[in-house]
Amino acid sequence: MPTLWPKPHSDQGLEGTQLMSKPNHSPKIDAYLENAEPFAMSILAHLRALLHATCPEIIEELKWGIPHFDYRGEMMCIFAAHKRHCSFSFWKDALMSDARLKANADLPMAKRFMGKLTNVADLPSDGDLTAWIKEAMALNEQGIKLPQRKSEGPKAVGIPEAFSERLAENPQVKAIFESRSPSFQKEYNVWIGEAKTDATRDKRIEEALAWIADGKGRFWKYSKPG
Structure with a gap:
């Protein structure tokens, strides 16, 4: 199955998309992107390309129906496509240095810093994203864990x-x-x-x-x- 892969521009960073085959890409993530809305496909393909370019050892997994990216045996970041927006977050953003990432780390992804992406232009610069990916990699390499949250017990979900x-x-x-x-x-x-x-x-x-x-x-x- 072909993979959507952003085509880099020499003066604008990673923009646009083209179909290319990437052997280290999960077919499940390929299918996820291909079923996403066009605006979401562009955003997530851009992020996916930047993740692989910065962290060639990254592992793609579809967990609970959402794309996750693992590194050194630990979760590193997550993105998701919705009908009108996308979200992207780092698993250990509470431990990262940028105040924007730390601000709402305890909230669901859709309420965090990059929780309402509607266009590639909504993303921070590739420079910022690359720096954050490298910081997230370092946290996993050093084996730094998130502090354990107090268990409130499983939340029951009733049938509508x-x-x-x-x-x-x-x-x-x-x-x-x-x-x-x-x-x-x-x-x-x-x-x-x-x-x-x-x-x-x-x-x-x-x-x-x-x-x-x-x-x-x-x-x-x-x-x-x-």
Whole structure:
């Protein structure tokens, strides 16, 4: 599968995209980018290229349906595409020197410094990004860990009422859903529960019912064929 790879410009840094094959790229991340909105594809392809150029040993993983980048056996950074924005963060940003990265390190990615990217121009300069990647690499190389957070216990995720009602109307799908693991159920419950409008919620429910009927998990699109 071809990989989207930003084409460097001599006077502007990494901009634009072109299709090139990169052997150290995960096919799952390729698929993730190809399914993203065009604006998101450009932003994430730019970041991906900069990560590999700065850290050739970086390892790509799709965890919980989101691209993660590991280095020296530890997570280093994460990016994600949403319908109208992208997010990018460093796993150990709370330990990094730039105040912008440290400011909201305890919040979800979408509420951090680079949590609402809508255009490549929203990104900090390649110089800043490269410096941060190198700093994140050094933290992993030195084995520096994030301080342990106090456990508040697992947060229960209930099934959205509208989803429960539709499952009740489809007993065969409901039986499949209830027979699957708690994590399988949680992924659907969270996805449907996070819908901002009734229309979005209903669309997600319809997709969920069809996928569950086929025994597919929420992130089946990004799973490697068996």
